[in-house]
Structures are given as C-alpha cells and as structure tokens.
Amino acid sequence: MDLKLKIWRQKNSSDQGQIVDYDIKGVSPDMSFLEMLDVLNTELIEKGDDPVAFDHDCREGICGMCSLQINGKPHGPDAAITTCQLHMRKFNDGDTIYIEPFRSRAFPVVKDLVVDRSAFDRIQHAGGYISVNTSGNTQDANAIPVNKDNADHAFDAATCIGCGACVAACKNASAMLFVSAKVSQYALLPQGQVERKKRAEQMVAQMDAEGFGACTNTGACSAECPKEISLTNIARLNREFLNSKFN
Amino acid sequence: MSWFSSTFSSSIGRKFAMALSALFLVFFLLMHLTTNMLSVFSANAFNEASHFMGTNPVVQFLLQPVLIAAVVFHFVMGFILEAKNKAARPVKYAKKDTGNATWISQNMIYSGLVILAFLVLHFIDFWVPEMNYKYIEQLPAVTDRYYGELVHKFQNPVRVVAYVIAFVLLSLHLLHGFQSSLQSSGINNKFTPGIKKFTEIYAIAIPLGFVLIAIYHFINH
Incomplete structure (x- = not known):
C-alpha cells in the first residue's frame, strides 16, 4: 500500500x-x-x-x-x-x-520522534524501590504469605513498562497512571510496607517537580495504556499520598 | 517545606482540596433545590424558609461565608490547576484523538466558566439586592416578600433561557465532576460502579429540578 x-x-x-x-x-x-x-x-x-x-x-x-x-x-x-x-x-x-x-x-x-523520558527514572529513584539487605540473609519472597487479590493487583500494576503513553494521552500530560502503578505494586505487598509513606510522598513530589500536569480523571491514560493499567491505581495513589500526609 | 505547603502545593493535595470544595457545593445544591421546591407547593412555606435562611445568624454569618469561600476557592483553584495543566504540554499535537475520554471530562474549565457567568448573574439578581435590602438600606423585615421576588424574576424569558443553559452546563459539569471528586479523594472500590450510577442520577436530577421550577413559575405567572 x-x-x-x-x-x-x-x-x-x-x-x-x-x-x-x-x-x-x-x-x-x-x-x-x-x-x-x-x-x-x-x-x-x-x-x-x-x-x-x-x-x-x-x-x-x-x-x-x-x-x-x-x-x-x-x-x-x-x-x-x-x-x-x-x-x-x-x-x-x-x-x-x-x-x-x-x-x-x-x-x-x-x-525528531525521540523524547527524553528520564523524568520517569528520576521518579523511580525518588521511591520506586524497596530497601533489601543483600548480605546473604535475604528472606525468600515466596516464603511470605500474600493475599491472592493483593498479589494479582500488585502484578497487574507491575506490568507497567514505563513507556509514557499515559502522559502522551492525557490532556494535562499527567504522569499519575505511571506513578500510581509503581506505588501500587509495592503498597499491596508486604515488602513495600516499610517505606510506604515515604514512597508516596517522595514520588509525588518528584512527579510534580518534573512538570507533569495534575490528573483530571478523564480516563484517557488507561484507555491508551499498552498494559491496560487500571484507574483504580490512581485512586490508590491518591489514598497513599493523603494517608502519608494525614495519618 | 512545611507540612501544609508540601501537602497543598502538590498536585494530589490540590486536587483533594478541589474535591472537598466540590463535594460541599454538591451538597449545597441539594439544600438550595429543597428550598426552591417549596415555592412550587406553598408560597407561605417558601417565604418562611427564605426568611429563616435570610435572618438566621448561623446561616448568615457562618454558613454563607463558608459557602462563598468554597465557591471562590473552587473557581480560583480550578483556574490554577488548568493553567498548570496547560503548561505541562507547551507544544500541542498537530493531530489529537481524544479516544474514549468524554468531551465534558476534557472541558470542565468551559462548563465551569458558564457556571461562573451564571453565578455572577445570580448574585446580581438575588444576592446583591438582598444584601442591599438587609444590611445597607436596612429596610424593615417583610416576611412574605420572597415568593413575589422569585416569581417576578422568572417572568423574563431571557432570564429563564439563560437559567436553563447554565443548568444544562452544570449537569454536564456534575456528570464528570461528582464522581471525579470521589476518585481524587482516593475512593475507588467495589462499590464504585453503584456510586458512579448514583452520581450520574444526581447530576441530572438536581439541575433538572432547578430548571423545572423556573419553567413552572414562567408558565404559571
């Protein structure tokens, strides 16, 4: 053609x-x-x-x-x-x-068509991790019981590949779907609890510092997401952030 | 950075504050509609309720300033967020497909501006004369004047048409805004489909109630 x-x-x-x-x-x-x-x-x-x-x-x-x-x-x-x-x-x-x-x-x-998406890396560095001592005594993650629903939702969130389609689709160029997926995958698992509050606060602060817009819940991000990350993650990010501030 | 500024200068904190003011205004609409509804059933009841609202010190000096503050905050924060969101994409797309996102969810600022224009008209129509009557000219309290004033306002077809247009836009604004304010507050769970249905019914029924009352008085007087 x-x-x-x-x-x-x-x-x-x-x-x-x-x-x-x-x-x-x-x-x-x-x-x-x-x-x-x-x-x-x-x-x-x-x-x-x-x-x-x-x-x-x-x-x-x-x-x-x-x-x-x-x-x-x-x-x-x-x-x-x-x-x-x-x-x-x-x-x-x-x-x-x-x-x-x-x-x-x-x-x-x-x-041309190449954009610098390292803003996502900096958001990850701000809190998208768990601190694990790898000195040889690390507990096998499979030995920690996890509620099946939480495990499934955490896995769904973890399928985010950080491509930035959510930002591209959003009329506000908001990164909320990406950040919410990264926060959710840890918030739902036992390993993520220790740094839970700090993670939400710091990742949101970095997201704002990078110049992304705010979420107006249009749903365009989730519709265009290649991994179909759900909007429920954004509500969870809102909860995680508000909990970190008010609790 | 202090706790307050780190919370409410963040995008999520601002959206949460926006959501709280929205939910307060959504509740206020129900109160306002209930009072207006009385005018359809009984002139006396409407006069009594209006007199109570207009003279009760709690309503006048506590609830009224809170309401005005919520309205002003909602508009000012709406403009701030819109400006920030626009700035987040300085170069626009040559071709944009909005996909599944509804028109209203993408254009809340415009429905909000129409509602703001209506509120200015509404204040000039009712609130300014009322403040003038009570606090500037300090005219004697006449408890049965409210119904007549209401009916008189709805004699003008231009005002009724403006009223209907504003409430159609309010309905659209609420169709997205009500459930969006819950999402911004972090509420999205197994009850959300049912809650969303409720917000949609509310978003249509409340503005429709205001419109029907206006048309009722226009036709019957």
Missing part, C-alpha cells in the same frame, strides 16, 4: 521543529509500524537525507522504549499494544498518517 506520512522533524532540543511530508510506496500490510519506518529510513539514507530518529529496542512490546503519537493516539489505533506490535494492516492504502513525539514539558524532544 501507498501512504502519506506527516512526520515531526526536529534537529535537536533547541530546534523549533516542524511536520514534514513523506510519500512511501509499496508498504506491506504484514510489516510492523517500526519496520515501515525502517523502510522509509533506508530510502532517506539512500537519498543522502537524515533518517528519522525514533526510539525502539526489544520490538516485542515489553521494554517500553518505543513510543510515537500515531494519528493522535499513543502507540497508534490499536488497543493494548505498543508501537512495535502495531501492524500496517491497521491502515488503508492511501491513508495519511501523522507521526509525532510524545508531548510533555517533562519529555523534551531530543531529536
């Missing part, structure tokens, strides 16, 4: 950037979206042009590296997948496809 691509091109973080049109012909419906971009880049390199920079790594939907706002939706039109799992059969011959970087003040554009 033949497609018209409207791709955000930006030389570096200080460049203004603009949408540039590209025509691509003979795209196979069996290609993944990233393979289609690979083909485009090969053509650009052959012509001596600068290839389009975009993030990717595992191409199996688990690393959280790929991104892209495709026709206004993070990871494109399909539900519960990442861009690397999106196939060109989801598009029609002759379609125009807008490809933009995830937009947020906290995710500055590095080049």
Whole structure:
C-alpha cells in the first residue's frame, strides 16, 4: 500500500521543529509500524537525507522504549499494544498518517520522534524501590504469605513498562497512571510496607517537580495504556499520598 | 517545606482540596433545590424558609461565608490547576484523538466558566439586592416578600433561557465532576460502579429540578 506520512522533524532540543511530508510506496500490510519506518529510513539514507530518529529496542512490546503519537493516539489505533506490535494492516492504502513525539514539558524532544523520558527514572529513584539487605540473609519472597487479590493487583500494576503513553494521552500530560502503578505494586505487598509513606510522598513530589500536569480523571491514560493499567491505581495513589500526609 | 505547603502545593493535595470544595457545593445544591421546591407547593412555606435562611445568624454569618469561600476557592483553584495543566504540554499535537475520554471530562474549565457567568448573574439578581435590602438600606423585615421576588424574576424569558443553559452546563459539569471528586479523594472500590450510577442520577436530577421550577413559575405567572 501507498501512504502519506506527516512526520515531526526536529534537529535537536533547541530546534523549533516542524511536520514534514513523506510519500512511501509499496508498504506491506504484514510489516510492523517500526519496520515501515525502517523502510522509509533506508530510502532517506539512500537519498543522502537524515533518517528519522525514533526510539525502539526489544520490538516485542515489553521494554517500553518505543513510543510515537500515531494519528493522535499513543502507540497508534490499536488497543493494548505498543508501537512495535502495531501492524500496517491497521491502515488503508492511501491513508495519511501523522507521526509525532510524545508531548510533555517533562519529555523534551531530543531529536525528531525521540523524547527524553528520564523524568520517569528520576521518579523511580525518588521511591520506586524497596530497601533489601543483600548480605546473604535475604528472606525468600515466596516464603511470605500474600493475599491472592493483593498479589494479582500488585502484578497487574507491575506490568507497567514505563513507556509514557499515559502522559502522551492525557490532556494535562499527567504522569499519575505511571506513578500510581509503581506505588501500587509495592503498597499491596508486604515488602513495600516499610517505606510506604515515604514512597508516596517522595514520588509525588518528584512527579510534580518534573512538570507533569495534575490528573483530571478523564480516563484517557488507561484507555491508551499498552498494559491496560487500571484507574483504580490512581485512586490508590491518591489514598497513599493523603494517608502519608494525614495519618 | 512545611507540612501544609508540601501537602497543598502538590498536585494530589490540590486536587483533594478541589474535591472537598466540590463535594460541599454538591451538597449545597441539594439544600438550595429543597428550598426552591417549596415555592412550587406553598408560597407561605417558601417565604418562611427564605426568611429563616435570610435572618438566621448561623446561616448568615457562618454558613454563607463558608459557602462563598468554597465557591471562590473552587473557581480560583480550578483556574490554577488548568493553567498548570496547560503548561505541562507547551507544544500541542498537530493531530489529537481524544479516544474514549468524554468531551465534558476534557472541558470542565468551559462548563465551569458558564457556571461562573451564571453565578455572577445570580448574585446580581438575588444576592446583591438582598444584601442591599438587609444590611445597607436596612429596610424593615417583610416576611412574605420572597415568593413575589422569585416569581417576578422568572417572568423574563431571557432570564429563564439563560437559567436553563447554565443548568444544562452544570449537569454536564456534575456528570464528570461528582464522581471525579470521589476518585481524587482516593475512593475507588467495589462499590464504585453503584456510586458512579448514583452520581450520574444526581447530576441530572438536581439541575433538572432547578430548571423545572423556573419553567413552572414562567408558565404559571
């Protein structure tokens, strides 16, 4: 199939950037979206042009590296997948496809479609961990009884791959779904109890310091999340934060 | 940073404060509707209730300032949050698909602005003349004047239309805002589907009640 691509091109973080049109012909419906971009880049390199920079790594939907706002939706039109799992059969011959970087003040554009998502790393560093003494006496986690519901919910929260689609989808560029998943996975497990209050306080403080917006409960984040992280996690984060402040 | 500023300068703390003021205003709407409802059934009962509300010192000097503070806070905090949220995405998307998010959940600021415009009109219509009557000109208490004043206001079709438009927007605002305020307070559990249904019924029934009362007086007088 033949497609018209409207791709955000930006030389570096200080460049203004603009949408540039590209025509691509003979795209196979069996290609993944990233393979289609690979083909485009090969053509650009052959012509001596600068290839389009975009993030990717595992191409199996688990690393959280790929991104892209495709026709206004993070990871494109399909539900519960990442861009690397999106196939060109989801598009029609002759379609125009807008490809933009995830937009947020906290995710500055590095080049073209690549954004710096290290704000998520800094939020994690602020409290998204448990302190375990690994001197050789560490207790086997499987030996600690955990309520099945809590274990399931913690696991669901832990499936977050930190791709940033929630931020990209939210009209406020809020990171609440990401932070709520990271807080929830520990809040629900025995190992997370010791640092529970500090974790919620510090991760929320870092989230605000990075410049993400506030949650207005539109639900756009959860709908676009490739791992379908639930909004109940955001309510839990609200509880965890308020508990840390009022209890 | 002090406990107060670290709590209420945080995005979650601000949303919680916003939610508390919202829940207070949601409850106030029910009180207001109950009083207005009396005007349909009995002019005397409406006059008595209005006189009580207008002269009782607890209502006048405690509840009224709290209500005004809640209204002002809700609007000011709404604008602050909106400005911060807008600033979180300085470069807009060339193409945006809002997906499953409802129009109203994405545009609470606009329904809020219409409600604010209505509140200004409402204050000019009722509150300012009332304050003038009681505290500036200090006119003698006339206990049966309220019903006549209410009916007189609803003779003007332009006012009734403005009233209906404002309450449609209020209904939309509540459809998202009521359940959103519970989520912002951390309430999301196995009862949430039922609670959400209740908030939706409330969000439609309360504004509809105000509208029907206005239309009733417009038609019957």
